[in-house]
Amino acid sequence: MDTAALARAQMGLSLAFHIVFAAFGVGLPLLLVIADTFAARTGDERYRLLSRRMAKGTAILFAVGAVSGTVLSLELGLLWPEFMRRFGEVVGPLFALEGVAFFLEAIFLGVVLYGRDRVSPTAYRLSGVVVALSGAASAAFVTVVNAFMNLPVEVQWTQGRAFLDEPWRVFLAPSALTQIVHVLLSCYAVTGFVMAAVHATLLLRGREPSFHRAALNVALPVGIVSALVLPLSGDLSAKQVTKHQPWKLAAMEAHFETRACAPLLIGGLPDEATGTVRFGLEVPCGLSVLGKMDPNAVITGLDQIPPAERPPVTRTHLSFQVMVGAGGFLALLSVFALGWRWRKGAWPEHRAFWWSLVAAGVAAPVAMEAGWLVTEFGRQPYVVRGLLLTAEAATKVDGLMPRLLVFSGVYVFLAATVVSLLLGLFREPEPTLPPLPVPDAA
Amino acid sequence: MPLEHVLAAVMVGGLVLYLLGGGADFGGGVWDLLASGPRKGAQRALIEKAIGPIWEANHVWFIFVFVLLFSAFPPAFATLTTALFTPLTLYALGLVMRGAAFTFRHYDADVRRRRRFGAMFSAASVGCPFLLGAMGAALVREQPLSLAIDVFVVAAGLFTLALVAALAATYLTVEAADEALREDFRRRALGSLAVAGLASWVALGTAGSVAPHLIARVGQGGPAVFGTLFGALALALVATRRFRLARLVVGALAGTVVIGWALAKGETLVWGEHTLGSSHAQPSTMVFLLAATVIAAVLVGPSLVFLFTVFARPARRA
Numbered sequence A: 001m002d003t004a005a006l007a008r009a010q011m012g013l014s015l016a017f018h019i020v021f022a023a024f025g026v027g028l029p030l031l032l033v034i035a036d037t038f039a040a041r042t043g044d045e046r047y048r049l050l051s052r053r054m055a056k057g058t059a060i061l062f063a064v065g066a067v068s069g070t071v072l073s074l075e076l077g078l079l080w081p082e083f084m085r086r087f088g089e090v091v092g093p094l095f096a097l098e099g100v101a102f103f104l105e106a107i108f109l110g111v112v113l114y115g116r117d118r119v120s121p122t123a124y125r126l127s128g129v130v131v132a133l134s135g136a137a138s139a140a141f142v143t144v145v146n147a148f149m150n151l152p153v154e155v156q157w158t159q160g161r162a163f164l165d166e167p168w169r170v171f172l173a174p175s176a177l178t179q180i181v182h183v184l185l186s187c188y189a190v191t192g193f194v195m196a197a198v199h200a201t202l203l204l205r206g207r208e209p210s211f212h213r214a215a216l217n218v219a220l221p222v223g224i225v226s227a228l229v230l231p232l233s234g235d236l237s238a239k240q241v242t243k244h245q246p247w248k249l250a251a252m253e254a255h256f257e258t259r260a261c262a263p264l265l266i267g268g269l270p271d272e273a274t275g276t277v278r279f280g281l282e283v284p285c286g287l288s289v290l291g292k293m294d295p296n297a298v299i300t301g302l303d304q305i306p307p308a309e310r311p312p313v314t315r316t317h318l319s320f321q322v323m324v325g326a327g328g329f330l331a332l333l334s335v336f337a338l339g340w341r342w343r344k345g346a347w348p349e350h351r352a353f354w355w356s357l358v359a360a361g362v363a364a365p366v367a368m369e370a371g372w373l374v375t376e377f378g379r380q381p382y383v384v385r386g387l388l389l390t391a392e393a394a395t396k397v398d399g400l401m402p403r404l405l406v407f408s409g410v411y412v413f414l415a416a417t418v419v420s421l422l423l424g425l426f427r428e429p430e431p432t433l434p435p436l437p438v439p440d441a442a
Numbered sequence B: 001m002p003l004e005h006v007l008a009a010v011m012v013g014g015l016v017l018y019l020l021g022g023g024a025d026f027g028g029g030v031w032d033l034l035a036s037g038p039r040k041g042a043q044r045a046l047i048e049k050a051i052g053p054i055w056e057a058n059h060v061w062f063i064f065v066f067v068l069l070f071s072a073f074p075p076a077f078a079t080l081t082t083a084l085f086t087p088l089t090l091y092a093l094g095l096v097m098r099g100a101a102f103t104f105r106h107y108d109a110d111v112r113r114r115r116r117f118g119a120m121f122s123a124a125s126v127g128c129p130f131l132l133g134a135m136g137a138a139l140v141r142e143q144p145l146s147l148a149i150d151v152f153v154v155a156a157g158l159f160t161l162a163l164v165a166a167l168a169a170t171y172l173t174v175e176a177a178d179e180a181l182r183e184d185f186r187r188r189a190l191g192s193l194a195v196a197g198l199a200s201w202v203a204l205g206t207a208g209s210v211a212p213h214l215i216a217r218v219g220q221g222g223p224a225v226f227g228t229l230f231g232a233l234a235l236a237l238v239a240t241r242r243f244r245l246a247r248l249v250v251g252a253l254a255g256t257v258v259i260g261w262a263l264a265k266g267e268t269l270v271w272g273e274h275t276l277g278s279s280h281a282q283p284s285t286m287v288f289l290l291a292a293t294v295i296a297a298v299l300v301g302p303s304l305v306f307l308f309t310v311f312a313r314p315a316r317r318a
């Protein structure tokens, strides 16, 4: 691999790692606030215990999120010096704002994790709210960086460096709003469903059933609401992409040929050399309808994009299929669970349902990772679309291979340790709790 | 004052706070490694308790300075990260291992694994401040920025290491609840202050050949005088068990070191390539960054005070 390819591999790996912990950093504080609110409203010991256990898990995940984020900020400079030199002035302030938000998050998380017995219950819950809000804010700020890279606002130049006369205008990057909404929802979906999956697993094993049912009461609403809204927000993202980033849409959909009444491709293996797709299912005019709400709308294909500016089609398309497939599964499961709850007043009690929750706990992070790959691959070959090529931005320093291996090793080690520690949390002695009344199915 | 100087001053302020907070955390790791004697376990417990709630907040200062550097002086940042690629990568690795291992140790029930995480935590705590000092030294050398190792760089690294150890030890003399433990850290404070004094002497002694202006600016000027004064005063205060005062004076010493370093650099950001004047961002960006800093100060300042008061008082209910 050449240096640029190694730099991309290392950046991709670090981000793919960070995003999982970052998602928990955004979502878990919300779940904590909900659990604490339930505890305060009902006085139920289960929710208090849940909140205590979640606080420990949050501490572990937060630590890894923060250190991997710190590495990322170093890597931006180390691996992409030319990107930082040319665009540091534009994206830097966003990272500064993220830093402020993160600082608040870290401070109040200190109170949430270690201060339960030192502050009043109200101050405690307010701290939780601050943590949840600042986590969401820091995610929003970095997402704007990504939106700017996808589709930059107009910048001024001096000495080969971009800047903005009004720096806040970076927030006007066309895809900023749709991306922020979609990213935050995905963080909540991931946290909600992974937590639901953990407790469903323990229910399947028959452990502490009343406790784990209470946990589902906290996790499922968050996951379900997000999963139901995600396809809508994804649709808005797709419309935005259709309008402003035709190259990305064409790659996502493996849409080679510009035409009216463009079909929507489901599945399929694109062949970039011949511009054809095998094994796909086509919905006539589907893409025109979804993208522009008009069956006769013309959708730009890859043939209109100069070959040197085309994103890699296969990778982008497959990632998109994975996200939408997983998202569809989550949405269907949510409709089912919600319908059941509405009719019968409780979550389904079947082992099959618990198994589907376990599957959802895998599908949600997979969808999130795949979605990021869509955005990142779909932007290639540019770091900042139209302004700076990825190959130009990469470091010229040699010998990245050993570093890539070391960092991969570190990430594997961290991931393995986190998993083993989190499992350890559930091996703690089981407290005795009264059984949770299960409303009868009437 | 030109905007780029205001921003540089803000960054220096951030570095001072990083040294006082994050530095003391590193120092805690150093003493965790060197814990010894009959109260070995108690020493480690005290360190863990002192770092606990604020460990993450302390390291945000580093990100803060780093982000300001790349937003406010992007070309200098690009040169710097390329020239110091290896030590910065190692630093990143150290921060990861340290932060993760500290938390992992806290939550792991297995004694053997706890010990292994403890070793990782303290090894990284020794490595990071050393690298920080060495990079600081490389940045004031009057030669093309590189990792080249010489006596000056090594002495600066050791000095920083001893300084953070002294910071932690003096803080811990105040935190310690029992007399014997306090004496342990008193001895450690004295020892590390002495080593810091020695190393600073070697660093300044060798600075003349690699950084003549550093000597000119700092050697006869205020920072060296104040540094020596604070160092001696700190030794005396610790020796006579005036711990609360000593803590302040060691803090002032650390501040003097950072400010002295900044004065020595003066206008130069990367020797021979970038100065504050030549590499700063557009005024619009700098104003925005300063506004963000003010917002940060308004929001973060009181929150930090809140955090420290919460943990300064005993738990309401255990």
Ligand code: HDD
Pocket (backbone or CB within 6 Å): A150, A175, A178, A179, A180, A182, A183, A185, A186, A187, A189, A190, A230, A231, A232, A233, A234, A235, A237, A238, A239, A241, A323, A324, A325, A326, A327, A328, A330, A364, A365, A367, A368, A369, A370, A371, A372, A373, A374, A375, A378
């Ligand atoms: C749980 C996670 C998750 C789920 C279920 C979905 N997505 Fe998604 N998607 C993401 C998580 C995600 C993301 C957070 O990973 C991305 C990457 C960048 C972004 O803005 O959000 C993303 C990006 C992304 C983009 C590219 C946006 C851009 O580059 O500006 C589109 C068009 C969609 N999504 C569309 C959808 C549709 C139509 C879905 C229908 C089911 C869907 N997503 C479900």
Ligand code: HEM
Pocket (backbone or CB within 6 Å): A008, A009, A011, A012, A013, A015, A016, A017, A019, A080, A083, A142, A143, A144, A145, A146, A369, A370, A372, A373, A376, A377, A379, A380, A382, A383, A384, A390
């Ligand atoms: C706000 C969030 C993000 C920002 C600012 C960001 C920024 C970057 C930058 C600067 C690069 C290098 C330049 C390039 O290849 O275009 C990059 C590449 C990459 N990123 Fe992201 N990224 C973000 C989120 C993510 C996430 C969450 C993932 C996880 C899946 C990811 C995966 C990748 C991959 C795989 C590459 C290499 C792309 C390729 O070689 O085709 N990114 N990103």
Ligand code: HEM
Pocket (backbone or CB within 6 Å): A015, A018, A019, A021, A022, A023, A024, A025, A026, A061, A062, A063, A064, A065, A066, A067, A068, A069, A070, A071, A072, A073, A076, A099, A102, A103, A135, A138, A139, A142, A143, A183, B059, B060, B063, B064
């Ligand atoms: C959309 C993608 C991202 C999201 C949602 C996100 C979110 C977060 C969150 C919530 C944290 C706090 C740690 C935690 O709660 O576990 C965090 C930490 C951090 N993130 Fe990210 N992040 C993203 C991408 C990035 C990128 C692309 C970078 C930089 C290149 C970055 C840099 C950092 C840094 C430096 C920290 C540590 C903060 C500190 O110590 O001050 N993040 N991120």
